[in-house]
Amino acid sequence: MKKITVLSGKGGVGKSSITASLAISIAEKHRIACADCDVDASNLSLIFGINKFDEWSSITTKEKASFDYQKCNSCGKCFDACHFKSIEMIDDRPLLKQFSCEGCGVCEIVCPSKAITMLPIDNAKIGIALTKYGFNIYSAQLNIGESGSGGIVSEVKKMAQDAQADIMLIDSAAGIGCPVIASVSGSDYAIIVTEPTPTGFHDMKRAIEILKHFKIKFGLIINKYDINDCSNIEDYAAANSISVLSKIPYDKAFAKALVNCIPIISTSPSYKAIFEDIRDKVLKNVIP
């Protein structure tokens, strides 16, 4: 299965809207599975009009410290060693602050009384749903107050890998953090969606650094290209031999499609050709 990741650096540039329409276009030619890897704020399923998942399963990608007070001698070494300040000493007893343990396990190592054990916790759930476009979407949601999104992204990808598909299209989180790195890891190709704003340009360059680091081939989509002068992005792309896959105009139809939970390709016929063009350029890089 080939993996294509859509990322953006900056949030709010239209990454998920573009991913949804591209998925539908790819599905016309290949068996596809969609992985919503923006696990802190997953919403790709909404764009496909899904409000109920067929099945959910709990997953565990994290551990949390647990104290055995029968063994604890109140030495405070765990309190001193916790880099995340997740432990407080109350009445000479170590207590975990709510939602703060990062599960690093240092306290377990330093405890001289073996009073600390790391216990696995359910920190997220993964759902699978069949879209009305004939392919599955895999989506995860972090439980409230929990962390560990990088590990959860890997689990979503693992589950999507089981689908009978030729291509996995991955909707990454915005930014350049752990879930983004977990999303792009192992990708055959990546698409960076950007917009002609100073922050869009700046964050695009940071996303490019990640892809270069992992030696992943990629191209750019300049969304809302006509809201501002986009020549700096085009000049940068030309100077660095980066392919601009498409320039998509600002169009209120995008917002209308989003409100109605229908990908733009299904509401505005003029976008069919735009996404077919992007699809064909991308697939040339992925399927020989």
Ligand code: SF4
């Ligand atoms: S596992 Fe790490 S973060 Fe959690 S309490 Fe122990 S030292 Fe602190």
Ligand code: SF4
């Ligand atoms: S390091 Fe162990 S023995 Fe010392 S306070 Fe923490 S739990 Fe208790």
